[in-house]
Amino acid sequence: xxxxxxxxxxxxxxxxxxxxxxxxxxxxxxxxxxxxxxxxxxxxxxxxxxxxxxxxxxxxxxxxxxxxxxxxxxxxxxxxxxxxxxxxxxxxxxxxxxxxxxxxxxxxxxxxxxxxxxxxxxxxxxxxxxxxxxxxxxxxxxxxxxxxxxxxxxxxxxxxxxxxxxxxxxxxxxxxxxxxxxxxxxxxxxxxxxxxxxxxxxxxxxxxxxxxxxxxxxxxxxxxxxxxxxxxxxxxxxxxxxxxxxxxxxxxxxxxxxxxxxxxxxxxxxxxxxxxxxxxxxxxxxxxxxxxxxxxxxxxxxxxxxxxxxxxxxxxxxxxxxxxxxxxxxxxxxxxxxxxxx
Ligand code: TXA
Ligand code: MG
Numbered sequence: 001x002x003x004x005x006x007x008x009x010x011x012x013x014x015x016x017x018x019x020x021x022x023x024x025x026x027x028x029x030x031x032x033x034x035x036x037x038x039x040x041x042x043x044x045x046x047x048x049x050x051x052x053x054x055x056x057x058x059x060x061x062x063x064x065x066x067x068x069x070x071x072x073x074x075x076x077x078x079x080x081x082x083x084x085x086x087x088x089x090x091x092x093x094x095x096x097x098x099x100x101x102x103x104x105x106x107x108x109x110x111x112x113x114x115x116x117x118x119x120x121x122x123x124x125x126x127x128x129x130x131x132x133x134x135x136x137x138x139x140x141x142x143x144x145x146x147x148x149x150x151x152x153x154x155x156x157x158x159x160x161x162x163x164x165x166x167x168x169x170x171x172x173x174x175x176x177x178x179x180x181x182x183x184x185x186x187x188x189x190x191x192x193x194x195x196x197x198x199x200x201x202x203x204x205x206x207x208x209x210x211x212x213x214x215x216x217x218x219x220x221x222x223x224x225x226x227x228x229x230x231x232x233x234x235x236x237x238x239x240x241x242x243x244x245x246x247x248x249x250x251x252x253x254x255x256x257x258x259x260x261x262x263x264x265x266x267x268x269x270x271x272x273x274x275x276x277x278x279x280x281x282x283x284x285x286x287x288x289x290x291x292x293x294x295x296x297x298x299x300x301x302x303x304x305x306x307x308x309x310x311x312x313x314x315x316x317x318x319x320x321x322x323x324x325x326x327x328x329x330x331x332x333x334x335x336x337x338x339x340x341x342x
Contacts, residue, residue, distance in 0.1 A: 003156065004165035008124045015131035017164045023047055025141045025155040026128050027169030028120040030093045030178050030195060031148040031295065032155045033062070033138030034163065035128065039072070041105030044137050048107070050162040053144045057227045058110035059137040060095050060118050060178070064129035072135050073103050074115055079183045081205055088204045091121035093174050093195030097182035108137050110227065114184045124169045140177055141166075147234050147298040147331075150175050154299060175292035176323045180226060181208070190214060191226035193322040195291070214326055215317070217334040236301045236310065238263070240332040244314040245339025247284075253339055254311045263304070265297055265312035277307065287321040294324055298331060 006013055006024075014024045018035065021043040026035045034050060036043040038061045048055055061074060066086045069075055075098040082096050100115035109115055117135075120126065129136050140148035143158045152168035159166070179194035181201060189209040190198055201208045212218075213229040243250050247270070254264050255275045263277040264270065267284040279297045282289030301307055314336055315325040329336075 001161055001164065003160050003163055005152070005156070006165050006167045008127075008167060008169055010167070011124070011127045011131050014128050014165060014167055015133075018043075018128070018132040018134070018136065021046075022164035023050060024128070024164055025149075025152065025159060025166030026125050026136075026138065027122055027152070027167060027172065028062075028125045028138075029122045029172060030120070030174045030176065031150055031172050032141040032152065032166075033125070033136075034141040034155075034159070035062070035136040035138040037132065038062075038108055038135040038137035039103060039105065040134075041107045044105055044107040047137065047139060050159060051139065051142070051144045053139065054227075055107070056110050057139075058112055058116065059108050059139050060116040060180075061104070061108060062125065062129055062136045062138050063117060063119050064126045066090060066119060068119075068129075068135060069117060073101050074117060074135065075099060076101055081183050081188055084204050085181070085201070086119070089196050089200070090119040091126065092119075093121075093178040094118065095178045095180045095192075097180065097184055097191070099184055114182070116180060118178055122169065122172075124167060128167070145235065147236070147295040147302075148177055150292075150295050154295075157299075171296075173292070175294060175296075176320075176327060179323070182225065185209075185225075189225070191229065193320075193326050195320065195323070197319045198322065199319065214322070215329070234295070234298060234327045234331045235333070236298050236331060238301050238307045238310050240265075240310045240312060240328070242312055242314045242328060242332045242336045243339055244336050247313075249339040250311075250313050253337075253342075257309075257311070259309075261306055261308040263301060263307045263310050265301075265310055267313075276311075277304075281324075285316075287316065287319050287324060290315070290324050291320050294327060
């Protein structure tokens with residue numbers, strides 16, 4: 001299949017492909033998505049084939065207005081909390097899980113009785129949804145198991161020849177996927193941290209729980225509230241090791257383990273102190289910038305075949321730091337070296 005590369009003046013071309021049951025890579029403010037008509041099960045099945053994604057992992061349905069939820073009859077009932085969240089954070093990097101109707105194909109819900117809905121803020125994403133005149137199911141546009149794509153080039157690296165088209169927009173501003181919150185539990189619960197922080201959600205809703213799988217490895221045989229959490233994610237081919245300890249201890253440890261095949265995923269302040277290859281996430285404590293650069297750094301590590309070991313600091317779990325922590329702890333297979341204990 002020839003994958004067309006479109007620009008954002010060719011929204012109508014993308015919309016026509018989507019109406020005809022095709023798959024198009026689209027920019028969003030979080031990461032690039034692989035979109036298909038969410039109400040067309042056959043179209044959605046093509047997304048799973050292109051990504052190599054297990055069929056038991058449900059997709060997020062993207063709308064271009066809060067009213068689209070009712071217009072397309074996506075959910076049984078809109079909870080009060082959903083209205084409050086939408087008012088505060090939509091359009092934007094927040095996905096809300098609610099009880100679904102039978103309009104949602106089983107390819108989208110993967111057998112669950114819920115559906116995840118997001119109203120993205122990216123103008124191109126909104127324009128495509130509006131022009132296609134249907135909600136769009138879209139996972140991140142990476143091959144299953146690879147870091148999510150934050151540029152059209154990342155999408156092409158993974159999907160060229162496997163999808164009908166990609167729209168080349170700018171690099172995704174947030175850089176990590178949306179925060180996923182479910183309202184199908186007694187107390188609203190965060191299943192995946194992202195650009196909207198737990199602190200922001202609590203300011204609107206009051207009590208909000210954070211699912212155990214956000215910070216910890218699921219026990220063998222445990223059922224994941226969010227099926228995506230049980231899969232190995234964001235794992236570069238190199239071995240990622242997370243180091244817990246002071247800034248000085250981090251520098252000392254990495255320099256003591258220097259080598260041709262070693263890379264430090266670090267902060268700007270560390271660059272001159274480290275005696276190994278470096279990739280910086282940004283200024284220390286600037287978690288928004290770290291999120292923005294994270295997946296691009298992980299992809300660069302993969303592209304450099306000489307890197308076998310990556311040393312990163314264990315991120316803070318404050319604010320958007322929690323989203324970076326959640327991705328990196330998975331990239332590291334939950335292995336953390338405690339420098340104080342050495
Ligand atoms: O920012 C984003 O959310 C991006 C852009 C393209 O919008 N999309 C994205 O989709 O990250 P994906 O498929 O890569 O991640 C969706 C996550 C998965 O972990 C999936 O298991 C979970 O959301 N999910 C989707 N529907 C769900 C549901 N009904 N119940 C529980 N988890 C659900
Ligand atoms: Mg994904």
